[in-house]
Amino acid sequence: MSRWVGPRATVLDPFCGSGTTLLEAKLSGRRSIGIDLNPLGAALARAKLQPVTLDEVNRRLTTLAEAFRGESELEDVPEKLQSIFHRRTLAQLFYLRNALSTESADDVFLRGALLGILHGKHRRNGSTAYLSVDMPNTFSMSPEYVRRFVERNALRQPPVDVFAKLRERITRLLRSEPLRNRPSADVVQGDATRMAEILSDLGIHSVGAIVTSPPYLGVLRYGAFNWIRLWLLGHDPSEVDALLQTSDSIERYLSFFLSFLGEAARVLRPGGVAVLVIGDVHEHGQELNLAERVWEEMTGLSPFELAGMHLDAYDQNTKTTRVWGDNRKGRATPRDRVLVLRRVSRERRSTNPR
Numbered sequence: 313m314s315r316w317v318g319p320r321a322t323v324l325d326p327f328c329g330s331g332t333t334l335l336e337a338k339l340s341g342r343r344s345i346g347i348d349l350n351p352l353g354a355a356l357a358r359a360k361l362q363p364v365t366l367d368e369v370n371r372r373l374t375t376l377a378e379a380f381r382g383e384s385e386l387e388d389v390p391e392k393l394q395s396i397f398h399r400r401t402l403a404q405l406f407y408l409r410n411a412l413s414t415e416s417a418d419d420v421f422l423r424g425a426l427l428g429i430l431h432g433k434h435r436r437n438g439s440t441a442y443l444s445v446d447m448p449n450t451f452s453m454s455p456e457y458v459r460r461f462v463e464r465n466a467l468r469q470p471p472v473d474v475f476a477k478l479r480e481r482i483t484r485l486l487r488s489e490p491l492r493n494r495p496s497a498d499v500v501q502g503d504a505t506r507m508a509e510i511l512s513d514l515g516i517h518s519v520g521a522i523v524t525s526p527p528y529l530g531v532l533r534y535g536a537f538n539w540i541r542l543w544l545l546g547h548d549p550s551e552v553d554a555l556l557q558t559s560d561s562i563e564r565y566l567s568f569f570l571s572f573l574g575e576a577a578r579v580l581r582p583g584g585v586a587v588l589v590i591g592d593v594h595e596h597g598q599e600l601n602l603a604e605r606v607w608e609e610m611t612g613l614s615p616f617e618l619a620g621m622h623l624d625a626y627d628q629n630t631k632t633t634r635v636w637g638d639n640r641k642g643r644a645t646p647r648d649r650v651l652v653l654r655r656v657s658r659e660r661r662s663t664n665p666r
């Protein structure tokens with residue numbers, strides 16, 4: 313980040329996902345703001361940025377555990393959850409789902425930690441850090457797929473204690489407390505194409521840098537593939553997917569991108585940079601350099617100059633989309649581009665052909 317972003321710049325990530333950019337900004341001493349339309353992204357990013365202490369979070373967890381009233385906490389349990397969690401675990405999950413507030417820093421942190429241990433892969437020796445049956449993938453497969461997987465492999469829902477697992481997790485997460493006394497970070501659940509208004513509501517009129525990874529062309533269904541985590545947050549996955557709808561059509565994608573860049577031009581101060589990570593995608597049997605296509609489309613329209621375009625190739629086996637196999641990982645490729653744009657001042661714009 314330091315290569316392009318000034319040491320005191322306020323950093324905006326308008327597609328912040330789980331908040332990695334914001335965390336880096338905070339650790340490097342920069343104020344930051346994150347926006348994400350997905351309630352799961354916003355919940356995870358908020359949790360990641362709380363400057364909480366292990367002592368305080370432990371105390372809050374003890375209070376919560378003492379107020380738990382056992383299986384009477386169970387509400388109507390959807391069948392799809394019964395194949396994943398033990399009944400006792402479910403009672404604790406239902407309880408925490410209602411008891412954790414969205415206001416207190418300790419609760420926001422605990423909710424994020426809970427989302428992190430909700431489901432996952434068991435260790436070879438059969439022990440687990442998670443609350444679910446053995447679930448190998450980061451994303452949640454469909455309820456029907458999970459049901460068949462559990463049945464076929466004769467999996468048993470482990471009778472895990474949520475409070476104990478949560479305590480293990482927070483002890484690990486907070487073994488050092490690197491976020492104490494760092495600049496503040498705000499996370500807003502909202503639409504990146506309205507970021508000027510969102511910033512203005514926070515009393516911020518311009519930022520020094522936008523560092524972000526915008527959604528790719530029709531690659532992921534964030535809602536459906538996070539249905540268990542969204543249940544914990546009380547959101548309907550299909551509503552989340554409808555909100556996040558990105559198009560498979562390149563024209564619609566480019567038009568979305570241009571309206572995003574129009575807003576970016578409004579909030580970025582002259583001289584500020586937008587660092588955008590954009591993946592190449594498959595298009596008509598070929599690999600399309602989407603970042604270059606975006607830059608071509610902007611020519612003559614926007615107050616930006618090109619400050620750099622860098623290739624970032626990675627091992628596709630490390631990408632989360634690998635879980636769908638070759639025919640379902642959509643249009644993702646193993647190549648990202650880092651497109652770096654500089655906001656030119658109005659005076660330079662008039663002499664600049666772009």
Ligand SMILES: C[S@@+](CC[C@H](N)C(=O)[O-])C[C@H]1O[C@@H](n2cnc3c(N)ncnc32)[C@H](O)[C@@H]1O
Nearest residue numbers: 327328329330332348349350353503504525527
């Ligand atoms: C490629 S991911 C970013 C991942 C992020 N860098 C991280 O480390 O988790 C794109 C994000 O954009 C969000 N998103 C999609 N459309 C949006 C919109 N119109 N406004 C704000 N966020 C949006 C998605 O929810 C997703 O979290």
